[in-house]
Amino acid sequence: DAKTTQPNSMESNEEEPVHLPCNHSTISGTDYIHWYRQLPSQGPEYVIHGLTSNVNNRMASLAIAEDRKSSTLILHRATLRDAAVYYCILREGATNKFYFGSGTKLNVKP
């Protein structure tokens, strides 16, 4: 099974950038890298995904290492509403299945 490794928790100050790292050393060539976040008492929410190239959307940016064994989710200006658990997930190319890890709990300080 595809696996990811993330720090258990991180802390950021409001309005500062946040870089959330993820290691996925066993990634295969057809696996997509997805990021979701989960706010308290809610289901996970899609943030961004990519395959090889860096990606940007209105929520965040995704930087993917050249060897694809790691990636970084970038929140450009953290707000209090960004406090959540962030999951880095590999979507397996062969099966289209996701495998969730334990995620990184992001705390944003005012």
Next chain:
Amino acid sequence: DADVTQTPRNRITKTGKRIMLECSQTKGHDRMYWYRQDPGLGLRLIYYSFDVKDINKGEISDGYSVSRQAQAKFSLSLESAIPNQTALYFCAISGQGFGGYTFGSGTRLTVV
């Protein structure tokens, strides 16, 4: 209406009882999934379905069964509930390709 609706939102049931969790969607996606989340942990895949006639086991299917009654409906059953099935259950949908999932709001199930 929400894209993915799960019912009930909360349920307390007794050990040995049969219980069904329901999921319906309004997006017209073919792919539907059931996940389980335990406190402090990520989500684990129970079952998934890529169309009405397709049912597949996930990581932790023992003790669970599913039914895909229609493209828009995917139900999860616990035939004989046990306390270690106490968890938060999420239904998710996705379209074809490698885009993202849309999750429901979850069903909190407690087995006493």
